[in-house]
Amino acid sequence: MSVTVRPSSGRPAPDDDRETGSGGRAGLPARLRALADRSRDSVPLRAALGAGVLSCVVFCLGNLLAGSYPLGPHSRNVVDMGTQYVPFHAYWRTVLLGGADGDLFMNWGSGYGSNFLGDVGTYLSSPFDLMVVLFPADRVELALYVITTAKITAAGAAMAVLLLRLRRGPWPVAALLGSAYALCGWTLDNGAYVPMWLDGLLAFPLLCLVGEWARGARRPVLGPLVVGLAWVSNFYTAYMATIGAAVFLLVRLLTDDKDRRRPSAVLHAARSVLIGVGLAAPLVLVIYSATKSAHPTPPVTFSPAAWPDVFARLLPATSSTESPALYIGTPALALALAMPFHRGLAARTRFGWPAAICLVALSLHWRPTHLLWHAGAEPNGVPDRQAFVLCGLLLIAAWLSTADGLPRPAALAAGLAVLAALALAARGTYAVDRWSYPVFAVALLLAVLAAGAALVAPRLRGGGAGARVLPVLAVALLVTAQAGETAVAGMRVAQLELRHRSWSPRLGGQERAVADAVADADDWPHSRTDPGEDPGRNDPMVVGGQSGGYYSSLTAQITQDTLTSLGYGYFAKGRRLVSLDNPVTDALFSVGTRIRLAGDPAGGPGQVPRATTTAVPPLVTVRPRLRLPDGTARFGASVFANQEMLLGARVYDPPAPTTRTRTAKGSVILTTTCTPGSRAYLSALTFNGTATLDGGRPVAFAGKLPAVRPPLRSIGVVPASGKVRVELRHTGWLDLPEQPIGCLVPARLERAVKQLSATGATRVQVGGHSVTARIPAGSTGTAVLAIPRIKGWRCSAGDGPERPAAAYLGLIAVPLDGTAGSVRCDFRPPGLRKGAAVGAAALAGLVATALWYRRTRRRQETPAPPPAL
Known part of the structure; x- marks a missing residue:
């Protein structure tokens, strides 16, 4: 099927379906009118299908050219993809299929017990993420790639439908521009490696459609449902998409001089947003509460990118975390830049949309609006996470420039001149790659040839072969320019990500071996099984077990404070806690089995997991001499003293003078x-280098505050002389605490463990989000659970009332008066009850809206009674 792309006639095109309705077909027979309506209704479907297929093919082609998994040997696990999203999806699959220790509320494996519903709402609540159950357990990375591709495909299809809703035009062009939106620079550089953000990419065109429905007072029930689904899928980027949709609706109302329903349209849109966000409140308020309790990252100073750097990000094959990724393809950008010069458009349209785009671009450079885009919090990492909205507005402008025919040559020439000026201004900036300008030039040449073919075709008389071939050639050249440039850009960005950013290898045989070892040794809840530090990326979510290791944006402040005070290390500025291999903390947290990697006894080249089991106290211990509230119990600067305080026994040698030479x-x-x-341990804080005890092997430390703090590490056994001499070879930071060395006496620890085991729980049962422990009769003092006291825990002793759990040095504590024979604690995510109440009110509002519109429609359809005679 050929599509004629004609030059503009100079008259404003119809603005929407209301102005291009069936009135012109009133004289047609009913059957012909039905056929015409059916043909017209199929156009958005064709565009959506075309945009989706093109987006999928081009995205996969870019990965194929880059050699990225699953189309090549290179890992896609760049930064958080490998350390957060792959592990979270692996664990999500286990939860959905019923094999997890916890449930939707509680993750028992990570951080010694973490709020899983908050993590679900942050990382896993998109309907697309349910696809992970369709893949085997050892193909989670493939599942995540398919989920990522599906989200990109859906975003392209949704944008194509939105474009045709704005103005009728050739569906192949709508499909091409929809694909350009789905594969904009933000997707290639950010969204493809942070797949939870891609739900915002899909949400923006959908929320714009909700705005369109509000203009026509249509879809009163579907609109709020779309808003609610967007906010449930990923509230963070849905919030940005909602602001972008508000800008879209405002421009639509101000640029349409025939629209007389502006106040009612705003009210309809506001109602849809309020009800929709209310429907999402049970999850959104849980995330909000967890965010308030999360460990904050260090403050970030707002520093907008220089304008040449911003212009550079309009070019293909650019990658940077310091400037907004705005690439939409050279042909699409040329059409958008031609809009102000397109005299075939109404003045409000040709100047209103460019003005809105400029204001949104300026909002990236002003701190108050920058914070508004990010819900008042300065983001860590990528600063301009809302750039997909600006890309979407640019593509809408490109569509409005061409939907009724190409702009005249003068307008195209002016747009190309602006494009050339922007490209020239970006020359020499850090983000420009050696591929950027050559690919840009080729795409520009093909786009000019496509425009020439489209402009010449209508002038050929007689309907000859040229008149039929040239429009097809124009579309083919345009698709080649846009899709080819984007595929090469995707390839280059993938290569640059692997070259300049940290990444994790693919999951493989080592993880499977560790998972098998954990499964064989698992003794939960009698004791925990820690899978160890390796491979070091949310290990319990990938291989099972129960560990202090945990990486989430919602890592609780109390968990972080408690574990780091005991000697645990971290990455990601405190939000990625790593496991600690230390006998004292193993006793404190009932880690009875620890998995360590060792050389293959068969002589193989790799390492194999080995399980080491030791006697530890139960998950619930009783401290007879501890009375709450204990105002004197506070952690100090020494991790060794902190461990002893929580254990309730002296197990390290008293601090001896340490000299430094x-x-x-x-x-x-x-x-x-x-x-x-005794065994010597080094508390290194920010030390970066190696520590060697005389006669021992070097032990590596990789400290770099505020991002990385190394955990407490064993450096060897103290010799018979009792003299400890440690050589520190530092390659970076050297910041040691006042007591850097602690010497653990095993016999003292053994006595402490026996004492805690003798007075501890005789039986412990753990449910999905609850703990029940039977304790010795007549127990007094305080029961201490080896679980961080995050918000949401409520406990009771015996038949006593349930109250918010108390805390002792960061762990759950329950006072005992000698009458209780058991202790029970339950976890409910904070914000869930309020969210459920708001959600119920929103659902009632939705039902009321549906009934009101149904009644109004029936009243309008009921014929008026005949006049009385």
Whole structure:
């Protein structure tokens, strides 16, 4: 099927379906009118299908050219893709299929017990994420790639439908521009590696459609449902998409001089948003409450990108975290830039949309509006996460420039001149790649040839072969320019990501071996099984077990404070806690089995997991001498003293004077004395380098505050002389605490473990989000659960009333008076009850809206009674 792309006639085109209705076909027979309506209704479907297929093909082609998994050997696990999204989806699959220790409320495996519903709402609540159950457990990365591709495909289809709703035009062009939106620079550089954000990419055109329905007082029930689904899928980017849709609706109302329903349209849209957000409140308020309790990252200073850097991001094959990714393809950008010069458009349209786009671009550079886009919080990492909205507005402008025919040559020439000026201004900026200008030039040449073919075709007389071939050629050249440029840009961005950013290898045999070892040793809830530090990316979610390791944007402040005070390390500025291999903390958190990687006894090249089991106290212990509230119990600066305080026993040697001597080679020598045969540990904080105990092997530390803090590490056994001499070879930071060395005496720890086991729970049962423990009769003092006291826990002793759980040094504590024979604690995510109430009210509002519109429609359809005679 050929499509004629004709030059503009100079008259404003119909603005929407209301102005291009069936009035002109009133004289046609009923059957012909039905056929015409059916043909017209199929146009959005064709455009959506075309945009979706093109988006999918081009995205996969870019990955194929880059050699990225699953179309090549290179990992796609760039930054958080490997350390958050793959593990979360692996665990989500386990939860959905019923094999997890926890449930929708509680994740028992991570952080010794974390709020899982908050993580679901942040990372996993998109309907697309349910697709993970269709894949085997060892193909989670493939599942995530398919989910990512499906979201991109759906975003392209939704934008194509929106474009045809704005103005009728050739569906192949709508499909091409829909695909350009789905594969904009924001997607290639950000969304493809942060798949939860892609729900916002899909939400923007859908919410714009809700705005269109509000203009016509249509879809009063579907509109709020679309808003609610967008906010449930990913509230963070849905919030940005909602602001973008508000800008879209405002421009639509101001540029349409025939629209007399502006106040009612705003009210209809506001109602849809309020009801929709209300429907999402049970999840949104849980996320909000968890965010308020989360460990904050260090403050970020707002620093807008320089304008040449912004212009550079309009070019293909650019990648940067310091400037907004605005690439939409050279042909599409040329059409958008031609809009102000297109005299075939109404003046309000040709100047209103460019003005709105400029204001949105300026909002990226002003701190108050920058914070507004990000819900008042300065983002860490990528600063301009709302750039997909600006890309969408640019593509809407491109569509309005061409839907009724190409702009005249003068307008096209003016747009190309602006484009050339922007490209010239970007020359020499850091984000420009060696591929950027060559690919840009080729795409521009093909786009000019396509425009020439489209402009010449209508002038050929007689309907010859040229008149039929040239429109097809124009579309083919346009698709080649746009899709080819985007495929090459996707390839280059993928390559640059792997070259300049940290990444994790693909999941493989080592993870499967560790998972098998964990499954064989698992003894939960009698004791925990820690899968260890390796591979170090949310391990329990990937391989099972129960660990302090945890990486989430919602890592609770109390969890972070408690574990780091005990010597745990972290990455990601405190939100990625790593497991600690230490006998004292194993006793504190009932880690009875620990998995460690060791050399293959068969002589193989890799490492194999080995399980080591030790006796530890139960998950619930009783401290007879502890009375709450204990105002004196506070962690101090020494991780060794903190461990002893929480354990309730002295297990390290008393602090001895430590001398520090700097050698001529630049290394630092630490010397102290300890009990012979004890095990020495180094608390390094920000130390980056190696520590070597005389006669031992170097132990690596990788500290770099505020991003990375190394955990407490064993450096060897104290010799018979009792003299400890440690050489520190530092390659970066060297910031040691006042007590850097602690010497653990195993016999003392063994006595402490036996004491806690003797007075601890005799039986522990753990449900999806509850703990029940039977304790010795007549127990007094305080029951301490080896679970961080995050918000949402409520506990009771025996038949006593349930109250918010108390805390002892960051762990759940329950006072005992000697009458209770059991302790029970339940977790309910904070915000869930309020969210459910708001959701119920919103649902009632939706039902009331549906009934009102149904009654109004019936009243309008009821014929008036005949006049009385």
